[in-house]
Amino acid sequence: MVTALGASTGHPRVLVVDDDPALAEMLGLVLTNEGFEASVVERGDEALAAFRERRPDVVLLDVMLPGKNGIAVCHEIRAESGTPIVMLTARGDTIDVVAGLEAGADDYIVKPFKPKELVARIRARLRTTAPEPEAQEVRVGDLVIDVVGHQVTRDGAAINLTPLEFDLLVCLARRPKQVFSREVLLEHVWGYRHAADTRLVNVHVQRLRAKIEHDPENPTIVVTVRGVGYKAGPTPDAEAGASDGGDA
Amino acid sequence: MAATPESAREVRTGLWSRLARVSHLWRRSLRTRVVVSIVALSALVVGTVGLLVMRQLTDGLTHARVNSSVGEAISETASAQRSLASSGGSAFDPGTQLGQLAENLVSRGDARGYDVMVRGPIGGAGATISQGVRTTLGLVPQSVPARLQKDVAAHADAPLDGALWTYAKVRYDKSRTGPRSSPAVAVGTTVVLPTDGETYAVYYLFPMRDELSTLHLLRRVLLTSGLLLLLLVAGVTLLVTRQVITPVRLARRVAERIAAGRLEERMHVRGEDDIGRLATSFNQMADELQRQIRQLVDLSRVQRRFVSDVSHELRTPLTTVRMAAEVLYDARDDFDPVTARAAELLRGELDRFENLLTDLLEISRFDAGAAALELSRTDLVDAVRHTVTAAQPLADRRGIEVVVSADGPVVAEVDPRRVERIVRNLVTNAIDHAGGTDARVDVRLAADEESVAVVVRDYGVGLQPGQQAMVFNRFWRADPARARTSGGTGLGLAIALEDARLHGGWLQAWGAPGQGASFRLTLPRRAGDPLKHSPLPLAPEGADVGGRA
Numbered sequence: 001m002v003t004a005l006g007a008s009t010g011h012p013r014v015l016v017v018d019d020d021p022a023l024a025e026m027l028g029l030v031l032t033n034e035g036f037e038a039s040v041v042e043r044g045d046e047a048l049a050a051f052r053e054r055r056p057d058v059v060l061l062d063v064m065l066p067g068k069n070g071i072a073v074c075h076e077i078r079a080e081s082g083t084p085i086v087m088l089t090a091r092g093d094t095i096d097v098v099a100g101l102e103a104g105a106d107d108y109i110v111k112p113f114k115p116k117e118l119v120a121r122i123r124a125r126l127r128t129t130a131p132e133p134e135a136q137e138v139r140v141g142d143l144v145i146d147v148v149g150h151q152v153t154r155d156g157a158a159i160n161l162t163p164l165e166f167d168l169l170v171c172l173a174r175r176p177k178q179v180f181s182r183e184v185l186l187e188h189v190w191g192y193r194h195a196a197d198t199r200l201v202n203v204h205v206q207r208l209r210a211k212i213e214h215d216p217e218n219p220t221i222v223v224t225v226r227g228v229g230y231k232a233g234p235t236p237d238a239e240a241g242a243s244d245g246g247d248a
Numbered sequence: 249m250a251a252t253p254e255s256a257r258e259v260r261t262g263l264w265s266r267l268a269r270v271s272h273l274w275r276r277s278l279r280t281r282v283v284v285s286i287v288a289l290s291a292l293v294v295g296t297v298g299l300l301v302m303r304q305l306t307d308g309l310t311h312a313r314v315n316s317s318v319g320e321a322i323s324e325t326a327s328a329q330r331s332l333a334s335s336g337g338s339a340f341d342p343g344t345q346l347g348q349l350a351e352n353l354v355s356r357g358d359a360r361g362y363d364v365m366v367r368g369p370i371g372g373a374g375a376t377i378s379q380g381v382r383t384t385l386g387l388v389p390q391s392v393p394a395r396l397q398k399d400v401a402a403h404a405d406a407p408l409d410g411a412l413w414t415y416a417k418v419r420y421d422k423s424r425t426g427p428r429s430s431p432a433v434a435v436g437t438t439v440v441l442p443t444d445g446e447t448y449a450v451y452y453l454f455p456m457r458d459e460l461s462t463l464h465l466l467r468r469v470l471l472t473s474g475l476l477l478l479l480l481v482a483g484v485t486l487l488v489t490r491q492v493i494t495p496v497r498l499a500r501r502v503a504e505r506i507a508a509g510r511l512e513e514r515m516h517v518r519g520e521d522d523i524g525r526l527a528t529s530f531n532q533m534a535d536e537l538q539r540q541i542r543q544l545v546d547l548s549r550v551q552r553r554f555v556s557d558v559s560h561e562l563r564t565p566l567t568t569v570r571m572a573a574e575v576l577y578d579a580r581d582d583f584d585p586v587t588a589r590a591a592e593l594l595r596g597e598l599d600r601f602e603n604l605l606t607d608l609l610e611i612s613r614f615d616a617g618a619a620a621l622e623l624s625r626t627d628l629v630d631a632v633r634h635t636v637t638a639a640q641p642l643a644d645r646r647g648i649e650v651v652v653s654a655d656g657p658v659v660a661e662v663d664p665r666r667v668e669r670i671v672r673n674l675v676t677n678a679i680d681h682a683g684g685t686d687a688r689v690d691v692r693l694a695a696d697e698e699s700v701a702v703v704v705r706d707y708g709v710g711l712q713p714g715q716q717a718m719v720f721n722r723f724w725r726a727d728p729a730r731a732r733t734s735g736g737t738g739l740g741l742a743i744a745l746e747d748a749r750l751h752g753g754w755l756q757a758w759g760a761p762g763q764g765a766s767f768r769l770t771l772p773r774r775a776g777d778p779l780k781h782s783p784l785p786l787a788p789e790g791a792d793v794g795g796r797a
Contacts, residue, residue, distance in 0.1 A: 023568045030571055090563040111563040112602055115574045227625060 011037040012126055015056035017047045017073060018088065019065050027060065030115045036122070044068030048076045051083075058122050059085045061105070063096060071103045078104030082162035084125035088113075101203035106164040107190060108200075124191030125164075140173035140232045141221040143212060152212070164189065165208045172222060172232040181229040205230060278496070279489045283482055290481045294474040305466055309459045314413060314433050317454040320360070321411050321435035325450055328353055329439050342444040343380075349439065350382035353450060362455065363387045363418060363432075367397070368448025370404040370438070386424030391416060392434050392451045400436035400449045408438040418453045430455045495523040499530055511538040551616045559609050566602065573598050600737070607739035611722070614746040621663040621750055623775050628658040628667065628700055629693055635671045636691060639679065643689070648682045650675065654693035660700040661775045666747040670755070673740035674704040674767045680736060681765065683708035694783040698773055701784040705766045711759025719757050719765075720745040744769075752776060758787040 014036045018024045024040045031038040041050040045067035051059065059077060063070040074085055087100040087108040100108055109121055138145040144153050147170060152159045161169065167189050172180060180188070182198040190200060205224075209216045220233045273280055328349060335345070350366040357364040363384040381389050396414045416434035420426075432455045438447050498515060505513040514534060515527040577595045580588040613619050629652075636650050643650050671691075678689040683706070690705040711719065718724050723738040748755035751771050759765030770782040 020564045020568070023564055023571075026568045026571045030575065033575070090559055112567040112570045115571045 011035060012058065012122075013037045013039070013054060013056040014058050014060060014122065015047075015051060015054055016040045016060045017044070017050075017065065017070070018042065018060070018062040020062075027118075030118070031122075034115075034119045042066075044070065044073050047073045051077055051081070056083065058125050059083060060088055060118075060122075061085055062088045063090065063100065071099050074100060074103035074105050078162070082160070082165075084163060086121055086125065097197070098199060098203060101200065102207075104162070104207070106162065106204075120191070127191065138170060138173045139235050140169070140176065141212075141235060143169075143173075143221065145170060145173055154212075159211055161208070161211060164204060165211065168204055168208055169212065169222070172230060176232045176235060179225045179228050179231045185229065201230075279486070279493050282489045283485045286485045287478055287482045290478055294477055298470045298474050301470060302463075302467060306463055309462060310415075310433075310456065313454065313456055313459055317362075317433040317452065318411050318413050318435050320362075320454070321413075321437055321450075321452040324353065324356065324452065325411070325437035325439060328450070332439065332442055335442075342441055342446070345441055345443045346380070346382070346448065349441070349448075354382075354384045357384055357452070363391070363453040365389060365392055365451040365453070366448055367451070369441070369444070369446030370401045370449050386420045386422075387453070388419040388421055391418045391432075391453055392436070396434055396436050396451070397449065400438060400451075403438055404447045408436075410437075412436045416453060418455055427457075430457050431460060432456055492523070495526065499526065502530070502534075506534055506537065511541060548616055548618075552613075552618045555609060555612045555616060555618070562605060566598075566605070570598055570602070604737045604739075607737045607743060610743055611739055611746070614743070614750075619746070619750055621666070621775065623661050623663055625659055626662050626664040626667065628660060628662070628702060629654045629656075631664055631668050632671050632691055632693060632702060635668050636675060639672065639675050642676065643679050646679060646682070647686055648679050649686075649688040650679070650691065651688060652691045652693075656695075658693045658695040658700045658702075660695070660771055660773045662751060662771055663747075666750065667769075667771070670744040670747045670769055671702060671704070673744040674702075674769070676736060677740060677767070678704050678706040678708075678765075681708040682706040683764075692784060695773070696783040698777065699779055699781070699783060700771050700773060701782045702769045703766060703784045703786070704768075705764065707764035710761050710764050711757065712761060716757045716759060719759075720755070752779065754779060754782065756786050763788075 012035075014031050016024055016027050016031070016038055018027065018040070019042050021042065024042065028038045028040055039050070039054050039056070041047050044065035047061070047065075047068070061070045061073060065073065070087060074087065077083065077085060084107075085105045087097075087105040088111060089096050089100065089108055090111045097108055106125060107121055109118060136146070136148050138147060142154055143159070145151075145166075146153070150163070150166060152161055152166065152169065168185065171185065171188050182201040185201050186192045186198065205222055206216075209219050209222055212221055213219045223231055223233045225231055274284075331352070332345070332349060335348075346366065346368070350364070353364045353366065365381065365383040365387060367381045367389075383389060393414055393416050396412060396416070399412050400408065413433055413435045416432050417429055418432040418434075419429040432453045435452045435454070437450050437452075439450055440447050495515075502513050502515050511534070514531045517524055517527040517531065573591070573595045576591040580591045583591065610619075632652055632654075636652055639650065675689065675691065682689050687707060690703075692703045692705070694701055720741050722742045724741075725738065745755045748769055748771070752775065753769060753771035756768045756770075757765065758768075766786055766788070768782060768784060768786040770779055770784075772779050
């Protein structure tokens with residue numbers, strides 16, 4: 001199921017998991033200042049309990065944590081919720097970043113970051129929950145996407161997607177003929193205004209495929225266009241495709 | 249016969265290639281060299297010994313033959329003389345008596361296997377006149393050497409006591425069956441015919457057929473045994489060298505494997521001889537190498553770990569400081585002017601500090617060998633435009649125009665983030681040194697079959713001679729008195745050089761005082777391919793070129 005993020009009234013809740021007390025406090029100050037409701041956990045092994053208790057709208061997760069590392073915590077949270085997770089990493093190293101993304105993180109931010117940058121990342125994660133005024137129902141392949149209900153079904157059976165995966169799929173499905181470059185997807189889905197790490201797109205496309213494709217090795221719904229990017233695969237129901245075409 | 253020059257050349261090249269192959273074998277194979285040398289030396293020794301033995305045998309055999317021949321000739325002549333004397337002086341005319349004498353001698357000769365020639369009378373008045381010659385049937389008179397005849401003739405007046413001899417070649421005419429000629433000992437004696445009192449020369453030709461065949465047989469035996477001996481020597485040498493060389497070859501193979509990174513490979517130690525000791529020492533060396541390499545690997549791991557830890561440990565407090573600085577900066581309007589300015593400075597310097605930290609960590613990652621490429625096919629034109637757009641605010645502040653020009657897409661297999669970083673560093677550096685306002689920076693791209701190039705050119709102060717290589721040094725400044733204005737860390741070009749090297753590419757600098765500077769990045773189209781040339785010139789025409797990475 002998908003957590004109803006939009007339900008939060010007033011202050012969005014942010015769960016900060018970081019073992020550095022000074023940084024945690026500073027994050028709390030800045031986030032409160034920016035109108036968030038922040039709560040802090042300092043240990044990895046306490047993160048899941050805190051998550052269940054507070055039901056945050058966004059999780060900020062450090063990689064190096066006492067008790068349990070951030071990657072493991074990310075796996076745990078992802079196992080029971082699609083709540084956006086932003087990893088705080090001290091290294092731009094590929095291995096860390098990819099491990100975090102593969103564990104289910106939606107985005108990552110490298111220390112040291114500026115407060116505005118962090119707030120922009122969090123807002124981008126929350127923004128995606130705003131209802132779209134466009135087509136309510138989109139079809140791609142044999143999937144039916146209920147945009148308002150945040151639900152993807154195949155033959156009536158619901159498929160669990162995180163909000164980010166959902167946004168990625170909707171973005172591609174709304175314009176079935178258009179090829180999206182990774183940079184464009186970063187802007188549409190992640191809200192990056194400047195080009196960022198395109199591995200974000202690659203990893204999440206892989207995760208999305210694993211959930212929606214019949215054969216993730218030979219994808220038919222999210223198709224790779226070599227050297228350019230991705231596009232939605234053909235939808236057998238031509239009528240549905242035509243009705244979705246009017247997305248101007 | 250009419251060999252065309254082509255075919256002649258072919259023959260020559262064929263010969264050359266064969267020669268080259270032989271010389272290659274000679275140089276590469278110790279065994280070949282040892283076997284060939286030993287066999288050649290043995291052949292020399294065996295040949296010399298064989299020749300000496302043959303010479304001795306020949307001498308001995310012929311000597312014996314000569315002695316027996318001379319003895320026989322003397323006794324034959326003596327007995328003939330005796331029978332002549334007993335038959336009396338007047339019973340026959342000289343011709344008949346001579347005929348009898350010759351017949352007698354010839355028949356004895358036939359029975360004993362030698363040829364006879366009687367000639368005479370010699371000496372006296374008739375010495376020069378053509379004389380009668382009687383010979384064994386079929387014997388060619390010229391078989392008796394003229395020199396011997398002359399020597400014998402010299403004794404015409406005083407009858408020869410004993411005999412004269414020489415080597416000769418006996419020849420036969422068609423009336424004889426069997427061989428036409430054979431070496432022989434020619435012995436000359438004289439008899440005095442009682443009927444006319446004249447001296448006649450009697451020549452005996454003792455053929456040396458038996459000796460010859462004996463010698464032939466001996467030669468065959470010697471040759472055969474010599475060849476067998478050589479074969480034996482070759483075989484023994486092969487065997488011995490095998491015993492020595494096999495371990496050497498094994499050692500070579502193991503050394504090659506160790507060189508290829510399989511450090512755990514060791515030689516099999518057998519026995520306590522030199523080979524065994526070689527194996528032991530070899531293994532000791534390998535152990536030591538392995539230990540040192542492990543130590544280095546550990547060190548490098550520790551170093552990398554350290555860098556990573558420093559990174560983490562420094563970045564977390566820096567993040568806090570940075571956020572605090574931002575909060576202060578945002579609130580600066582509420583402060584008094586001094587505190588407000590301090591907040592501004594704090595924020596600005598934090599940027600520098602952060603850049604410096606990032607660059608230092610990057611450099612130490614290169615030093616630790618921990619930098620790796622993430623390759624993808626990239627259009628460098630896009631990457632460059634991107635970078636230039638990002639640098640536009642800086643350029644605008646300085647009033648500098650950055651012009652990008654390319655004839656078409658410049659696609660190569662590169663790590664786009666590193667290439668963008670190189671270009672960013674070059675462009676920032678160029679903007680920094682472009683000189684006064686309204687200056688310009690040219691960025692040109694080009695590609696050919698094998699490589700791609702980006703040249704960043706400015707028209708500022710340029711470089712002094714000898715500075716081309718120094719610009720890539722860490723924290724190097726052309727003019728220490730000049731302030732950095734773009735917030736560069738002094739590591740940008742050093743990192744760019746490392747990035748280019750990681751790609752197997754070149755990063756080169758050119759500059760002349762007052763003419764500006766030019767930096768050229770050349771990368772192979774396919775990662776790992778060697779670079780031979782660059783599609784773009786580094787320096788404007790007529791200028792000399794500086795160092796390369």
